[in-house]
Structures are given as C-alpha cells and as structure tokens.
Amino acid sequence: MILDLFFPNRCLHCNRIIDAHLLVCNLCFEHIHFTHYTYFEDNFIKEKCKLLFPVENTYALMQFEKENVSRKIIHELKYKSREKVGKILADWTTERLDFQNEKPDLLVTVPLHSKKLKERGYNQLHLFTETLSEFYKIPFDHELIKRNYYSQAQALKNKENRLETENTFSITKHISGKNILLIDDVFTTGNTLASIAWEILKAGDNKVSVLVMAIDV
Template identity: 75%
Template sequence: MLFPVENAYALMQFEQENLSRKIIHELKYRSRETTGKILADWVIERLDFKKEKPDLLVTVPLHPKKEKERGYNQLHLFTKVLSDFYTVPFDHHLFKRNHYSKAQALKDKKHRLETQHTFSLIKNVSNQHILIIDDVFTTGNTLATIAWEILKAGNNKVSILVMAVDE
C-alpha cells in the first residue's frame, strides 16, 4: 500500500516486530541490497506521476565512513530502479552528510531531533521539482533539513518518498 500525503509517499508502516521492519533491516544491515530493487518494484506498481513528475531524484546521504562500513548506501539501487522506470535522473551527490553519527534507530527521541548542520547542499540546483528518497520516516527532521536546503537554493519544489513510516 502506498500512503499518499501532499507531496509525500510512504510504502509501508514501520512497526516494532513486523515484517516491514525486518525487510528494512535486511536492506540496511544485512547486505541485502537487492531488497531495494524489490521495494522499488512495489513502488512502481503503486505510484503514478500523473499530476507532476519530478525532475530529479535524490537520496539521503550516508556519511562516507558509514557507507564504507555497510559496503553500500541502501537507497542507491532502490533509486536507480525508480530512475530507470520513470526516466527521471538521480543524483546521489547533491548532498553530503557533514558528521558521522550512530544510526537514528539507536538514538533517543531528543537526539533524533538534532539535525541542524547535518547536511550540506554541494551543487547548485534551481527551478527543479526534487523527490527526496529515504528509507524510514521517524521524526521527519532529516527530510525537513534536506528539503529546507533545497528550498533555500532556488525556486525548487520538494516531494518525499519513504519506504516506511515509523509512528
């Protein structure tokens, strides 16, 4: 099921001990990158850009150290599959993560809110409709921080797609 919200889409609910949590953890922590392709195929079955197709897909970046630890960014294959299907370019290097930190899932709610200065826009972008892609929406701070950087950069529009929502 895809949960549409004004300019936002979520594929699954992310609940304690449910299948969606297990799927995301397989993708992120157990080197099951191909799970991203399966999830992208689910999105393709459910998402139609009838009203407005984005101009660019971007992913929430991992810090280089964390990407090296995992061996990949869990969002890249997912985004590539969507990019190929919808013929929308992607840019995994529009942003950089400025600080290495432990996973959001390991932080308490107070520390999850600390995202100021976490990301930097490293390329100029203007007059674009940008779809930001992330795995799990928890507090919304990560996506809000990135969206704000995009909106400050120029006459841009932002939409959001997440694999799961943790309520």
C-alpha cells in the same frame, strides 16, 4: 544452481523455502501493511512534513510497525548486506505509485557519511532510487547532498538527539527551479528530511516532495 540446493532462499519472516527472486512467501506477503497512499493527496507524512518544511507531495510504501514484516525487510536491506532488497522494494513501489503527469524533475537520496558508507559497503537507497529512475524516466543525483558529520543511526538515537540535525547536511552544487523528490528509507521524526529539504529550498526556487520506503507509525 548448486548453491540454491545447499542454501535455498527462505522467506525472511517464516523461513519457508521460496523462489530465489522473492523476499517473502505468498502468505507472509499478505501481512505486509502497504499504506495505499496516493502521491497527491493529504496523508500522514504530508501532515508531519508541513510542520517542518514546505512540502509538495508525499508517499510511503509500507508501515514500519514493531515486529511486522516490513520492519524485517528494511533491516535486511540496511544491516544484512542485502542491497538487492532495494530493487524489490522499488518494484513494489512502481506497482503502486502513479505520478500522473506531474513527475518530479530529480530523485535525490539521503546520503550516508563516507565512514558509514565504508562500513556498510553501500547506500541502501541507491539501488532503490536507480530502479525508480529507470522505470519513471526521472534522473537521479546521489551527490547533490553531502552529510557533513558521522552520526548514530536515527533508529538508535533517543528523542532529544534526533533533533540535532542542524548543519548536518550541505548542498554540493547550484540547483534552482527544480521539483525534487527526496528519498529515504524510514520516516520517523522527519527531522533528517527537514534538514535536507531546507538546504534544497535555500539553494534556489526549488520544490521538495518526499518518498520513503516505510513510515514508522
């Protein structure tokens, strides 16, 4: 296409010209630190979540380290209006995540407040989740959880403010007896996920698992 000639797609890490459907070149792809977690075994996220709420299974696609490629990828998705990055991350996830014969019943995303959604124009988790839903044949619900207050991004908060998640979320409908996979972009303290998880657990005889695009180590 003409646009590709004048505005070629470039690797977001090294700036080399790459195919239009790629995020990074082959060389930079090798520098992405995938976690190699398995969904059913103990891992770093599971140990952290267990301190905050009862969790079944956990998975993270990448490590979110300072100045690494995965951090740049997540920032492109969240702050550079590149919603389609979510689909690429989902494709990388489906290549690595095996639910075996114990698929979750429902995929649920961490919601944005309506004000933040209007500012950004999209929830960075939706396309990611919808792509997973189509691949694994698991339904999703973007409306199950409501964010009650507009708040600063977790990454911009100091440690004390990150703990202020009480009553931030509420559940919008009755749900019981479900194994719910809660999806977020980056695992930091786990407090946001914990706040949502307890709403789901209080709602009925539910179980909660966690999937994140990256874990901040």
